[in-house]
Amino acid sequence: MSSFCVPPTQLLLEVPSQIQDEAWQQSQSYTSPSGRWYAFLNQVCLSTFLPWLQVEYAPEASIDNLPRNWEVVNGCAITLDTKRLILIPDKNLETREFSVPQEWLDIPQWAGDYYLAVQVNPDGEWLRIWGYTTHEQLKNQGQYDPQERIYSLEANQMVEDLSVLWVVRQLYPNEQTQTAIAPLPELSPTQVENLWQRLASPTITNPRLELPFEIWGALLAAPKPAPVNLSQWLQNIVAEGWQTIETLLGTQPDFAFSFRQTSDVNEQSIQRVKVIDLPNNQPVILMLTLTPETDGRVGIRIQLSPRERNLYLSPNLKLTLISASGEVVQSVTARETDNSIQLKRFRCPENTRFSLQVALDEFNFTQDFVS
Incomplete structure (x- = not known):
């Protein structure tokens, strides 16, 4: 533990090296540097603070978060009975001001009741909760920056001692913590x-x-699109946005034939493809080959190839398999003269969720699946 001077009223928690390592590994599935950093900070924050909270005050506390949004927004949420805690981690050693992204206050589904300022040591070895406030106070007393879209509150306007929050909740369970939130339009x-x-x-x-x-x-x-149901593919139901190889490459039968040739393809195998438009105007074809196994599992092979014949994939184009928990299971990156890349074949039991990510520089396409 660092010898960093922390007031006795503030909560200081050590972050085990295992949590640091796991958080860093999971963060590598994010495309942008800021996304990877947000994912690391927030995973460290949740994995350290939540167990402490469950032991000390609230066994029922649980994560109520959307990790996919760490690509663009910092912060994480914990459900506590009927209340929500929003944690905003930051590595900055200066704690004169607490800044919260607007999303956590003005999106009705995201808004919380209590907002906790979390300082994470730059090396990830410890974190401290240096103050908290409410949604109502941030909206009514905080300063709004329309350029950065953040609400900020001076440190001296916040409650430093986190134990006060538990006392208030016990004495005043119906305390007014939120102020009115304007509704947002619905998108198709x-x-x-x-x-x-x-x-x-x-x-x-x-x-x-x-x-x-x-x-x-x-x-x-907006609701996240439902994952592609692979069991339906085995019933010859083609998901929206996916095609058979013949439909996509019907005018190039020999090209379509070469796509179908993988070592594990048999008469029971199903192949579906999806075209992904990369920003460099070189579309690629994502192909999944499904083969039913005798034990009830399904074997899956995933390949990425150029849409046009005789072209190479863009160098550094990455294909990644991500588990339902956000962990990178395997990943492959195109080299200078690769005309296709593929992941190692894997098997999934029924109802297994996973995601595939195709990324190039700052471009990121992600598709969720359930077997």
Whole structure:
């Protein structure tokens, strides 16, 4: 533990090296440097603070978070009975001001009751909770910066001793913690997909500031598309956005034939493809080959190839398999003269969830699946 001087009223927790290592590994599935850093900070924060909270005050406390949003927004949420705690981790050693991204206050589904300022040691060895406030106080007394879209509150306006929060909750369980939140517009599934595709452009360095907040907030609040159900593929039901090889490459039968040739393909195998438009105007084909196993599992092989014949994949194009918990299971990166890349074949029991990510520089395409 560091000898860093912490007031006795503030909570200081040591971060085990195992938590640091696991958080760093999970953060590598994020595309941008800021996304990887947010994921690391927040995973360290949750994995350290939540067990302490469950032991000391609230056994029922649980994570209520959307890790996919760490790509663009810092912060994480914990559910506590009918209340929500929003933790905003920061490595800055200066704690004169507490800054909270607007998303955590003005998106109704994201808003919390209590907001905790968390300082994480730059090396990740410890963290401290140096103060807390409420949604109502941040909105009514905080300073709003429209350029950065953050609310800020001076440290002297916050409660330093976290134990006060538990006393207040016990004595005043109906304490007013939130103020009114303006509703956001509803977006159609098509609008959601088009907006995310637009924001995936590498020319956009900060997606959260690209759209008017009402649209951005509505986009983050929109329901996440249901995962692609692979069991339906085995029943010859083609998911929206996916095609058979013959449908996609019907005019190039020999090219289609070469796509079908993998060592584990048999008469029971199902192959489906999806075209992904990269920002360099070189679309690629993502292909999944499913083969039913005798033990009830399904074997899966995943390949990425150029849409046009006789082209190489863009160097540094990455294909990654991510588990439901956010862990990188395996990843492969294209080299200078690769005309395809593929992941090692794996097997999934029924109802296993996983994600595939195709990334190039700041571009990121992610698709969720359930076997």
